[in-house]
Amino acid sequence: MVAPLSAWPWEHLGIFKYILYGPLAAKAWYSWMYEDNILKDLWCIHILLICTLRGLIHQLWSSYNNMFFLTRNRWIKQQGVDFKQIDDEWDWDNFIILQAMLASMASLIFPSLNTLPLWNLKGFIASLLLHVTISEPLYYWAHRFFHKPYLFNHYHSLHHSSPVPHPFTAGHATPLEHLVLCTVIGIPITGSILMGYGSTAMIYGHVLVFDFFRCLGHSNAEVVPHEVFNKLPLLRYFIYTPTYHSLHHTEMETNFCLFMPLFDALGSTLNTKSLELHKKITSNSGKNGRVPDFVFLAHVVDIMSAMHTPFALRSFASTPFCMRMFLLPFWPLTFIIMLVMWGWSKTFLFSFYNLRGRLHQTWVVPRFGFQYFLPFATKGINKHIEEAILRADRLGVKVISLAALNKNEALNGGGTLFVNKHPELKVRVVHGNTLTAAVILNEFSKDVKEVFLTGATSKLGRATALYLCRKRVRVLMLTSSTERFQKILKETPVDCQNYLVQVTKYQAAQNCKV
Template sequence: MDAPLAAWPWDNLGMFKYVLYGPLVGKALYSWVYEDKRIEYWCLHILFISVLRGLIHILWNSFSNMLFLNRTRQINQRGVDFKQIDNEWNWDNFILLQAAIASMGYYIFPCSESLPRWNTKGFIALQILHVAVSEPLYYVLHRHFHRNKYLFIHYHSLHHSSPVPQIPTAGHATLLEHIVLSAIVAIPILGSSIIGYGSISLIYGYILMFDFLRCLGHCNVEIIPHRWFETFPFLRYLLYTPTYHSLHHTEKDSNFCLFMPLFDALGNTLNSKSWEDHKKITSASGENVRVPDFVFLAHVVDVTASMHPPFVFRSLASLPYSPKLFMLPFWPLAFSAMFALWAWSKTFLISFYWLRGRLHQTWAVPRYGFQYFLPFAQTGINKQIENAILRADRLGVKVLSLAALNKNESLNGGGTLFVDNHPNLKVRVVHGNTCTAAVILNELPKDVKEVFLTGATSKLGRAIALYLCRKRVRVLMLTLSTERFQKIQKEAPIDCQNYLVQVTKYQAAQHSKTWIVGKWITPREQNWAPPGTHFHQFVVPPILHFRRDCTYGDLAAMRLPDDVEGLGICEYTMDRGVVHACHAGGVVHLLEGWTHHEVGAIDVDKIDLVWEAALKHGFKPVSSLRNRQISS
């Protein structure tokens, strides 16, 4: 059983907890409609402050997750994993709590409408009360929560359960702690009002600055220059830094202050490494950053998908991508950002994770899916990909894997263009399609006798067709180009060539229940499939799930090994811990220590080799068909 006041009373409400703001909205509307246009402004003030507080935390969170800007100033280099994100999901409970306390406080002290907008004396009184009362009171209580075993285990340990301080960590605490914190916040506000110096701007200013400084301490990015403290030595006792507060999370018996290290100095709890670590991070920014062993070079799929990275909404990025209604108002902003990224044209870091002690990063080319099909844009896109490869080569990256459209055959020959232009590359360029082919082929039923293949003359289509014909599986290859079909057919062993059959219409597949889709097909074309057909696919974007009497596979993907650390972002529509097969193929390339480039045509002889290597390193297939077979 939880300790008293440890759990939040609306824990079971989920997203419906925001309905608790309803009485404030209802009171304001009722007063405006039925009370002679007299608006209950105190309700609006509480609601507006709550919105602004949430916005401050969201913007700080966006900044702290912009790894392409602040990766070199990260204090704790560990990644934020799904467990921490889930634990901190309801970080904004304290805003709702303090809105409720403010509502009750209004009925006790109904003075908001008599407060002036500004009172200079009030700000002076507020600062005196904060320094003389709130800061030392917080220090004493915070220290007591640590020193008292019962209080720490049942209340304060929750806050320290997050291994990497983040903005949501600031609000991740028990109900009792936030009741205590609410009282500390209220002291300067109520005290200034009681002595007659209160004002509306004082309430707004103090609460918002309080949240701003809390976010500063938890942002995990050191942004305060050490030269400030060298020029003004006493300033270090008046304002804490993210490094200072981060030490409290790693070495819990030090640095207990609210915002002013002065009280840690007076209480002899100031960590001796506080200024040394701060100077080390700020003065050596960019010098001691670990070079990743592996880079996955991704790209944005469309405008709405551009809102999926963690620097936009961390919680949204931790779930498989799907369009959400609440994202619609942000679409114009994302659309504008698209042009900004197009103009900026710099590859940026999205996320990272650790596997077997090696750092794996995801970089992104700031190009959207439709831009890859604009003839005039292809030269510029190739230039950006080339720059990313050369940058990785300079850094000492071992393997760089190209995602989806970044290795398009018509764009750069599956990466061949870059290897030919730079024959002395140390970084290995990998398209990962060998692993993609292996995943698709191992999804097929073991007793399959015939498959229908669209996109049959593409890199993947060619490899799949040649592999299956060697297994004596009849492959209906949909293509209008007899020349390209015959070229592939001649690559097959002579005794297997008759298993490759050219077809030019979808009607030819009306009796085949296994479709491998490598080229987008319309619902009308899907109608030629017989009932019970399963659609395997390696086409981007995935085909529509139109037929209710058929089943659809996901894009080729694999689950990462269990020892992955710091992974907190879903790769596009993939589930947690699942990556596209080409991503997995690049990781396998690294783990195996292979020294060849994997570009251009797929080596059919290596498909089984890559598959076995992936399984050996702990990768798991996630095919929907396989899951259904297991469950049945």
């Protein structure tokens, strides 16, 4: 039997769950269009706006976490977020819908909330004091309680099922946990209002700052420099860090606090490794991390696909590409970003994965597909590719593969331009065709003496023929183009040229076994 409040009632609605915001939007629209007193239903607009801003805060933190070119040296956990975690956290924003409903109920029950002043400094002070004295200890003990066997197995284990902390992980929890969190976040707001110090700005500020620090704690990139704690040692008890909270996900009997490690210290649950690990991660932020074994050098396809990158929209990046019409309003902004990248950006780290103990990275040349067909842009593109190859060589990368248009024959001869220009390169410059050729060649037996090759002057055929002739294997190259055959022949060492034979008919292979 499913435990009560362990599943969201709208979890099967999918994207249609956002219809639940419909009554708020309809109420605000009706009041705006047909009622004289617009301020009467202003609370609807405030709730919708706060929900939008909360989603934006989480999205911005997610974008920052996925900008590996900025955060790679500050990673707390070195493995990336896999597709299973993305799927599990797909409905991370359910709690925003829940709290919007609760806020709507409060606004209907207490109409006086519509008359709150815009600003009251005393309200900020009161909410801060109530947060420190009530919300922080309440969350601490509630969190410890959720680690009891029954509550953990039926509720809190969902939150801990995410192997790599991510800002969306902050919202990945059960309804019961978020109801408790509603109480934690609501006490300072309610208390300030009851004291007569409430204001609209205080509500906005408290909710958004609360979400900001929740996202900070669930970031997999450390953002707080350890020098801050060296200069202000007591500060370590009043503000947690991503490293601090990540230890709770690995050593679950420690670091229970909401935002203030002071309560872990008072409750004897402060992990003694916290400060040391934090210093280690931030100290290494200026150093190069692990050198990748393989680099895939790609480029941006077009403006619409650019909006599907992980640091733009993580959910879209995890699904097959398709045109989404609601993204069209963002097209002009993406176009401006494209122009900025054209003028100032460098090749950057886009993604990574580990396979059989080897680190594979994707680097992206900051150019879009159409730019490869602009004659005046080719020099700049080749410069970016060359710099990426030289950088990979300096780092000690074993293989760099040119992807898509980066290996265009008209652009750089499939990469031969760089290999010929830098014969001392240690990194192997390859592309899909050469890798395919390697797979084909691996299928040949070692005692093969003669091979009949169709498509002999294609990129794949050329690579295969050049390799085989160096191995003293006679290659019958089927091609009617003497010009293309001669071009390949010139690339062949003089002592191997007699192993390449041009043929124009399939009958030439009648005595050939391969």
